[in-house]
Amino acid sequence: MKLTRSWLDDFVSIPSQDPNDLVEAFESMGHEIEDWHVIEPAFTGVVVGRVLEVAAHPNADKVRIATVDVGIEILEIICGAWNFEAGAIVPVAVPGAILGEDFEITRRVIRGITSHGMICSEVELGLGDEADGIMVLNGDYPHAVSAIGKDFASVVGLPDTYYEINVTPNRPDCLSVYGLARDLSALYQIPLRDHHIDVEESGAPNDVAVTIDVPELCGRFAGRRVRDITVGPSPHWIRWRLTQAGIRPISNVVDASNYAMVEFGYPTHAFDVDRLGTNIVVRLAAEDEHIVTLDERERSLTPSDLVVTDGITPVAIGGVMGGAATEVHLGTSDVFIEAAHWDPATILVSSQRLGLGSEASKRFERGADPSFCALAADRVAQLLALTAGGKAAPNPVDEDPAAIAPWTISYPLSETSRILGIAIDSATTTDLLTRMSFGVEGIDPLSVTVPTRRPDIEKPIDLVEEIARLHGFDSIPATVPSGPGGGLPYEEKRIRTIREVMVGAGFYQTMTFSFIGAHDLDRLSLPDSHPARSAIPVVNPLNETEGVMRTTLIPGLLKAADSALGRTSNEVRLFEVGKVFLDGPNAIPDQPERLGFILAGDPESRWHSEASEFTVFDGTGTWEVVADALNVHDGSLRQSSLPMFHPGRCAQILMGEDVVGTVGELHPEVASAFGLAGRVVIGEVELSKLVAERGPWTYVPPSVFPPVVFDMAFIVDKAVAAQAVVDVARTAATDLLESVTVFDVFEGGSIDVARKSIALRFWLRAPDRTLSEAETGPVLRNIAQAVETHLGGELRGAV
Template sequence: MRVPLSWLREYAAIPVETSVADIDAALVASGLEVEEVHDLRENVTGPLVIGRVDSIEELTEFKKPIRYCKVEVGEDEPRGIVCGARNFAEGDLVVVSLPGAVLPGGFAISARKTYGRVSDGMIASARELGTGDDHDGIIVLPADAGLTPGADARQVVGLDDVVFELAITPDMGYCFSIRGIARELAHRLKVTFADPALSVVEPTATARPPHPVSILDTVGCDRFATRAVRGIDPAAASPDWMRRRLVHAGMRPISIAVDITNYLMLELGQPLHAFDLATLKGSVVVRRAETGERLTTLDDVERVLDQGDMVICDDTGVISLAGVMGGETSEVSPSTVDVLFEGAHWDPPAIAATSRRHRISSEAAKRFERGSDPALCAIAVQRAAELLVASAGGTIDEAVGDIDHRAAPAVIRIDPRLPSRIVGHDYADTEVIEQLTAAGCVVNPVGETLEVTPPSWRPDITDQADLVEEVVRLDGYDRVPSMLPPSPAGPGLSVHQRRRRHIGRALAAAGYVETLNYPFLDPTVLDRFGLEDDDPRRTMLRLANPLVDSQPALRTTLLPGILAALKTNVDRGIRDVGLFETGVVFQPKSGWDTVPALDLSVTQRPDDADLALADALRPHQPQHVAVVFTGKAEIDGWWGAGRDADWSDAIAAARTIVEAAGLELVVEAGRHAPWHPGRCAVLRVGGEIIGHAGELHPAVCDVMDIPRRTGAMEIDLSRLPVAETVSSPQMSHYPVALIDVAVVVDDAVPAATVAEALSDGAGELLESIRLFDVYRGESLGAGRKSLAYNLVFRAPDRTLTAEETVAARDHAVTLAADRCGAQLRSV
């Protein structure tokens, strides 16, 4: 909202010496956002004076009419000025920019020869001065204004003003008016405030209104006031002072009746509507729209109305979309002589819904949806009628219409010590009463409490918290101490939180980049993954109001989101990609779809039965971690050839995670969509399956439009047990004994199973075991393989003998033979 300072000064006694910066700071301290300050005094620099046209010479030798004027500007001799405008005559007072002046846009004025004459200045139009859009003619000043040629013209044309551009927050809707902003500014600057609403005597409703009106929905409209003016001059123009203020406020002057409604909307915050009485047919009816009704609004758009829309009708049908925009059939026109002003109070939620439904963000709707002042309806129409008669003649109809169904204002009880307890700053009881009174409230002390009645223009004040906020805001946020409340020492991070962070750091150290994706899922992705119909991942929660229609469910696996991130990187030319993500998935509880819908109250605590239902609807949310990659695991360089990432890197990522959790991983071959059936590993910890890893199925890669051989891994972190506290190992300074063991087993026996058996059999002397060779050949027989392990033995208190090392080796081979059918390889 654009607010001229001169208009604010009319109601807030701001001292002349108060700087623009101080006013800016006061507005901000009141809770208003100052987006920009336009100092109109800087629009035109140099001499801008009032001139009187002494003579006009018509130059007819050119293609268009040109005038050479002699203009008196307070100097010894008149100046000659060439002008093409036709809307002035000899003796008129005009605005003249003399040589040396610079107009908006950097247009410098100088004496120059044009049309065969020397033009020693310029007679200015409103657009050239930046005070309006009118460029059809120059500014002609009123002859009876007592203006002297040569005097500075800035004050006359409004170039001595400052305009503040404010962003009004939703909770301060009353500041969508000069009245509201002046009230706030006067309080902040500690000056007097003159309420413009008190300058008008509120008329009393008469038995016969100026036009018959009935309200069928008193919830949607609880007050409807009307006043009529008959016999106006339809050609009358709006006064210059009103047009100037409208332009400064960012509105275009239209006609006298419409300009008055816009002016009062800006001044009082009460939108009005002007009807042409001659076009109204029968009684005016205020009601909700009916299905199928249509209305062509003032913007020439035919709109299909909704049953929730408040409308104004006559015998011809709907003539106005109430509180939002009028209809074209009853608007005032250049021939209107009888005007009916209407001022109403509309239900804010209804106006907000209508405005959004029809996508009309009118100035009236902005004010009504935030809550206008219902006490102003009759005052505003009375003021409109008086302004119209003053400018366009006519007479005010003695009849006054005012249908009033307002409810009595609610009274809020509050302990005057409550602001101090909540904010932490000591407010005396008298200060609380003073600030609430400044906010417009009526405060009555009753015992140790206060009975507070909010003002009619503050529908946002509904409870004690709102009153506390007003006390703090009006007293000044800068007085609230800037100190953090004391907080008890917490337990720190939980075991699971520390583990998640440790896993994240380990994956980042391994070269993976963390990504965060939305937890929403397109169910068709699971079809592309090739999941079976009974796969648990297909049981998902659907959102009642999804952000994106194509993703209506909550994810049951991290893979769709992280694979989409991988695809985005590949599409943008990054060929070697490794990503990881940690996040929750959502698994509905058994029988969740049979639990009845739950509507919990926001005014009271749910009972145990409601909490039990809510818990039944709340899904399991286990923490998962996923890794995906494609491209090179090791890049090419001068040091040699690189290596393509493959299924083994997925298993290596799983080992990184499990080792970071302080646990041991067991890897087995398996089959699990969307992985390649021959390159998929089942991941176990403590005998429980925690996830899968390997290479994605080629068909899945194709349908997801990602490179083939893409690897992926997903682990359910909630299935990982908490690792026991590990004691610091004792370091032995005695030498190690190294023995290599090669055993032959069936091809289906996992190498990890053999390593586990060897480790158990070797006993406490075994320090480490490592697989260093896998061999298959005819000498071993079909379906057989040779696994070679490096065993490292060490004792903490002595040097091992050869006999001890061989005995430990033999025990290891024996146990491997018992468990896995392993045979010691001799060749």
């Protein structure tokens, strides 16, 4: 809602002239100020003058000499405009005046005669677009007649202040100058001026009749017949105010309708009666009905659209847009002004379907006050009398088959303290609500009658809001209650640990969008049957690259890595913790939380170690450090060949028997499809099992007896996984085994090319004694035997 302070002044006498005070006043009433500024005149030294005489210039025939009374003197001014004669009241830039930034008016000689100033046009004064001729104030600003010699700026109401107000959806009544003035009058406790409109009626009674077939959707229909109008431009003050309100002036008829809408919040529509006829019927559109709207476009209607018809065919989409066939045109002299009350939900559906949201539909959608129907039509008629020579016909229309009446709410005063935390007594509450023109009776509970302009007020809680607003939020104290506690749930703590571990392991957290492009899944070379392929489409994506919900964090990480690589570092280490979206049988998609990470580019060289490349082991190591941090005992890796990964450098991550993730080097073709070169290490782990609550661990006292430590190296086929050797050895060792680690892997040398050597270090220890060779010897033999039996391993040596 855009408006000027001077328009508000028509209805309330705001006590402060400081525009900042008004900003605060609006805000305290819940009207957020989007923008505001002081409108300064774009001129100085311009006064009001009266043209006493106009004479021809002896040496020029395109200009004339005007003799102008500017109060303290009579000036001769040479003027090129022809749209005025003696008696015209005009703005005069006297010598010394400045127009715009720096155009100074001086006396100057034009064809031998001195011009003592300049009579100005709108454009020259920065007051509009009208450049044909000077401003003649007689009709537009009648009070200028008594201001000869005075500052012209004050005649047009400058300086003024512009406000753009973000009116919340619950306050349709404040989509108007009058509505905002009412809020200010309640706040400042100053009177709101009456909006009574006098319409002088003349001529034959109106014979346009209105029939409403759908009273539940059109509860009231007021109309005014205005004859003898001359369509033309509006006076300057209307054009100027509309422009400030963000509405383009068009013609006196359209402008009158818009002016009344901004002023009182009620949209109206003017029909050309010669084209309309006299038989208006309001109904729902039929299937396959059409109308050409004012914008010259043919619209298909549906039975959910309200239409105004001439008895047969639609001439307007009710509350949304008029039709071209009955449009007011230059030759129109007889108009019918419609001010009807339309069902908000119906208007919303129609305007959205047709893409015809407008200032008018916005007001109907939110709920225009039906009590303003007749007033709005009267205001337009009054304006047309003033600006177009219109004559309002007697017998206006006012059909109200389903008039909305004010309603009453019972309000117990205890609600105030229960919700606001302060008690406000009955008298004060009554005063607050009365200021907003609510009817209030009784002591406690109060019986509050709500005017029809406030569809938002239906229940006691709505009145609490009203009371809080008027009493002021500042008057409410501030207290801090404490909750019962609970803190971070276990799973959230575990996720924080994971993030902390990742950061400690050198990764930067990233937060990529939750949607990806369908083609990203192609780029991953996933087979059609892969579960990640069943991505849920976004119905209305912002663009193709964000068309489906992510089923994996990997594409987002790859794109982030691609965009980050090479900017400031050749090394990328990123991780993300976020949800993926999986198709399923439930009401909403499954949305498991995952950890994803990527290592790409060349690891940065450091002075103490040679740069190498990232490999799968950086990935498995990352998993291991996460697993360690979360005290995961049953984690393991299983060599796998999976889509999108390097077939020989990929592992499934298991917890117990459950696969919880994948880690490996990306297949080079996939990497290059995402613009990445070299080895790219990727990991993705499902967090639900990882972060699931587990009881506290129990202390095990360490043995005080010495360990027996020995190494064994086995020669096995290259295909045998180290993990398999460890697992077999672990099973073969007895309870005496404290730990076993792989400490060396060796290929080549004297070893068969198809085989490799894996060296393990074993720690044996007993809780209650020092181990003897008689005990450890069999353990060694058992291990060697088992590795040979199960894995074809040959003991290369034992120490």
